[in-house]
Amino acid sequence: MTKTLVDIPIIDFEPFLSGDAEARQAVARQIYHACHEIGFMYLNPGIPATLINNLFAQTKLFFDLPFDVKNKLAWVDKFSNRGYVGVERERLNPDKPGDLKEAFNVGKEVNPEEISKQDKSSLIMNQWPVGEDKFRQTVLEFYQACAEAADKICQAFAIALELPESFFADKHEEQNYTLRLLHYPPLEQVVKPGQVRAGEHSDYGSFTLLFQDEVGGLEVRTADGEWIAAPYIPGTVVVNTGDLMQQWTNHEFCSTKHRVMVPSDDRVKRSRYSVAFFCHPNNDAEIACIESCQGENRPPLYPPISAGDYLLSRLQATY
Numbered sequence: 001m002t003k004t005l006v007d008i009p010i011i012d013f014e015p016f017l018s019g020d021a022e023a024r025q026a027v028a029r030q031i032y033h034a035c036h037e038i039g040f041m042y043l044n045p046g047i048p049a050t051l052i053n054n055l056f057a058q059t060k061l062f063f064d065l066p067f068d069v070k071n072k073l074a075w076v077d078k079f080s081n082r083g084y085v086g087v088e089r090e091r092l093n094p095d096k097p098g099d100l101k102e103a104f105n106v107g108k109e110v111n112p113e114e115i116s117k118q119d120k121s122s123l124i125m126n127q128w129p130v131g132e133d134k135f136r137q138t139v140l141e142f143y144q145a146c147a148e149a150a151d152k153i154c155q156a157f158a159i160a161l162e163l164p165e166s167f168f169a170d171k172h173e174e175q176n177y178t179l180r181l182l183h184y185p186p187l188e189q190v191v192k193p194g195q196v197r198a199g200e201h202s203d204y205g206s207f208t209l210l211f212q213d214e215v216g217g218l219e220v221r222t223a224d225g226e227w228i229a230a231p232y233i234p235g236t237v238v239v240n241t242g243d244l245m246q247q248w249t250n251h252e253f254c255s256t257k258h259r260v261m262v263p264s265d266d267r268v269k270r271s272r273y274s275v276a277f278f279c280h281p282n283n284d285a286e287i288a289c290i291e292s293c294q295g296e297n298r299p300p301l302y303p304p305i306s307a308g309d310y311l312l313s314r315l316q317a318t319y
């Protein structure tokens with residue numbers, strides 16, 4: 001395992017994707033240490049660079065659309081958690097002013113015909129800008145590539161914790177994921193005291209894949225309370241474990257605070273784009289302390305909860 005200057009490990013995931021059982025074990029061991037020690041790592045989970053580049057190009061075009069067009073797709077409720085969120089609408093740190101960012105959330109795309117047939121609470125429609133077919137197509141292709149990567153990462157987490165390989169993948173099979181495009185606009189005005197691009201927070205779900213551009217600003221808080229930079233590293237994706245994974249594993253895997261700061265130099269005048277793929281278990285998955293993460297002197301720290309109830313309670317606090 002290579003340590004970066006900032007102590008966030010860079011792990012070569014290739015042997016997990018194409019190697020034998022031994023090679024997969026070796027990768028899983030590195031992932032265990034990253035999740036246990038800092039909850040952040042850089043991975044190459046096999047998402048093609050051209051797809052990532054296309055997605056960033058489409059993200060820029062989307063945020064360049066007039067506000068009125070974007071606002072027609074406005075995020076309406078935490079049950080769907082989809083659509084457009086304007087600048088300062090969201091506070092990832094509720095004690096601070098609104099975040100200096102705009103966002104667009106997409107969930108699993110469903111066929112409208114399926115809606116009437118099934119319980120509609122789990123089948124919620126995405127909102128798309130009219131006439132932007134290339135955008136929709138690229139975003140959905142990217143969503144699928146991330147979902148496939150997430151499936152492999154689930155397997156690696158299970159092996160890392162000596163669980164059956166499909167333990168986490170089975171509980172994520174509904175693809176209850178949120179793909180979030182983010183734009184941090186250039187800042188000309190003086191920001192409010194304490195205002196940042198994204199407030200200090202930990203992610204709610206099981207884990208997140210985070211794609212960023214080279215503008216930077218992402219910072220991660222280490223166990224001793226120091227903020228360290230998590231810069232863009234070409235060919236890698238930042239992967240971090242979230243609160244629900246921390247709860248599930250009785251803190252064997254940690255969920256680490258992170259934030260996006262306003263640059264103190266000229267980069268403040270540039271837009272920053274990033275894309276987060278938030279992985280969350282199936283709504284009805286029961287999140288109860290994993291057997292191998294508890295013991296006589298290590299009782300479960302949390303009572304069991306359904307993943308769906310947990311997510312709703314967290315979204316409630318953010319908006």
Ligand SMILES: O=C(O)CCC(=O)C(=O)O
Binds near residue numbers: 198203
């Ligand atoms: O934009 C980034 O780099 C981080 C965003 C983030 O942490 C989040 O949306 O949860």
Ligand SMILES: [Fe+2]
Binds near residue numbers: 201202
């Ligand atoms: Fe985050």
